[in-house]
Amino acid sequence: MSETTSQQLPSVAFLGLGHMGGPMAVNLVKAGVDVTAFDVVPAATDAAREQGLAVAATPEDAVRQAQVVITMFPSGRHVIDAYTGVDGAEGLLAAAPAGATFLDCSTINISEAQEASGLAREKGFTAADAPVSGGVVGATAGTLAFMVGGEPEVFERVRPLLEIMGGRVVHCGGNGMGQAAKICNNMILGVSMVAVSEAFVLAEKLGLEHQAMFDVVSNASGQCWALTTNCPVPGPVPMSPANKDYEPGFAGALMSKDLNLATTALDETGATAPMGRLAAELYDQFVKDGHAGMDFSGIITTLREGSEESSGQG
Numbered sequence: 001m002s003e004t005t006s007q008q009l010p011s012v013a014f015l016g017l018g019h020m021g022g023p024m025a026v027n028l029v030k031a032g033v034d035v036t037a038f039d040v041v042p043a044a045t046d047a048a049r050e051q052g053l054a055v056a057a058t059p060e061d062a063v064r065q066a067q068v069v070i071t072m073f074p075s076g077r078h079v080i081d082a083y084t085g086v087d088g089a090e091g092l093l094a095a096a097p098a099g100a101t102f103l104d105c106s107t108i109n110i111s112e113a114q115e116a117s118g119l120a121r122e123k124g125f126t127a128a129d130a131p132v133s134g135g136v137v138g139a140t141a142g143t144l145a146f147m148v149g150g151e152p153e154v155f156e157r158v159r160p161l162l163e164i165m166g167g168r169v170v171h172c173g174g175n176g177m178g179q180a181a182k183i184c185n186n187m188i189l190g191v192s193m194v195a196v197s198e199a200f201v202l203a204e205k206l207g208l209e210h211q212a213m214f215d216v217v218s219n220a221s222g223q224c225w226a227l228t229t230n231c232p233v234p235g236p237v238p239m240s241p242a243n244k245d246y247e248p249g250f251a252g253a254l255m256s257k258d259l260n261l262a263t264t265a266l267d268e269t270g271a272t273a274p275m276g277r278l279a280a281e282l283y284d285q286f287v288k289d290g291h292a293g294m295d296f297s298g299i300i301t302t303l304r305e306g307s308e309e310s311s312g313q314g
Contacts, residue, residue: 009033009160010067015059015082015092016106017044020132021072023139024105024165026051031164038062060095068158069096072105076112079104083119093123102127103158105146107254109261110176110183111268113149117175126154129175130162131182135250143167147185149178183265186258190279190296193226193255197300200233201307210235232297241295249295256283256292 009032014025017039028035029052037053038061039045045055056062059082063069069092073079083102085091092102102120104113104127113129120127128150138144144166148155155171162169172181199222203213214236218228230249231237241249248254259280266273286299 009164010101010157011065012036012161013038013056013063013066013069013096014053014072015039015062015070016072017041017048017053018072019136020139021105022047022051023136024072024132024144025053025070027139027142027165028161029053033161033164036062036066059092060090063092063096063100066096066100068101068103068161070103070105070161073108074106076106076108076116079106079108079116080112080119083116093120093125096125098124100125101154101157103130103161104128105130105132107131107182107186107258107261108179109264110179113179114176117150126151126157127175128154128158129178130158131178132166133182133185134166136248138167139165146170147172147178147181149173149175149180151175179261180265183258183262186255187262187273187276187279189226190255190259190283191275192224193230193232193297194279194282194299194303196222196224196226197232197297197303200300201303204304205307226297230295230297232300241297242300246295246298246301248293249297251292252283252286252294252296252298253292255296256280256287259283 011034012028014035014037017025017037022044025035025037035053036056037048038056038059048055071079071082083091083093085094102125104116117127128148130146130148132144132146134144142165145168146162146166148169148171159169172178200213210233214231217223231240232242234242241247262276263280282299286302289302291298
């Protein structure tokens with residue numbers, strides 16, 4: 001976390017207080033930032049109040065005095081609708097004071113991030129996208145990785161806030177490039193988790209113990225985050241979700257969403273990524289099978305079941 005003093009920090013409106021946004025907003029308050037929060041879910045606002053957050057009655061009220069407006073929403077459509085207003089709502093762009101910066105930390109399509117930032121700039125504001133990596137654990141601990149897309153001067157303005165909420169903050173380029181980095185990162189993550197899970201299933205079939213498998217691979221060329229931090233089998237990494245019945249962590253539904261964002265980018269660019277597309281298909285099926293709320297490392301259970309079915313047919 002940053003050592004930046006509260007006197008140097010802008011006031012913040014934080015909209016979207018879910019599993020990720022809630023802890024992020026709390027860390028800002030703990031660091032002395034003036035935060036006014038809002039969420040459409042009453043339980044989320046109740047939890048925010050219990051953590052010491054000031055909660056506004058409407059999203060527009062939350063942003064009226066804010067120097068930085070942070071959004072953490074499920075989709076790009078939510079971001080754009082919040083900016084412009086729907087069903088007669090005023091919208092954040094109409095309510096925010098002159099000079100405010102709009103900082104969207106949602107994970108959305110690159111084109112949606114660029115549309116949202118364009119809308120903000122048209123109204124005279126500055127804007128950046130800063131999707132995150134690190135899951136609920138990172139959000140709570142203030143160790144998230146932020147991938148930021150925006151002009152250099154906008155990046156410098158928001159960086160002190162991001163350093164409170166995160167352990168690593170990287171400027172990736174212009175608007176939308178934070179999303180580009182996040183999508184590419186999570187395509188690697190999805191593919192690598194499938195690969196690690198497949199290897200453990202094969203090891204089980206061969207009679208190789210989980211710990212022996214981990215001890216070898218974690219110190220060999222197969223080493224990766226999906227193995228050493230989020231190991232899909234219980235035992236070798238005590239803090240991995242596999243030891244808590246795959247409680248997320250990073251839910252399968254979110255991995256499916258991010259991989260579908262990646263396939264959209266693949267379609268738009270014409271890039272070739274057969275493994276990324278296959279991982280997207282596997283996680284789509286994982287969600288359809290009722291595992292949306294399970295940690296994404298739980299894909300090993302689906303692969304294990306498929307392996308058992310194949311053996312039964314042999």
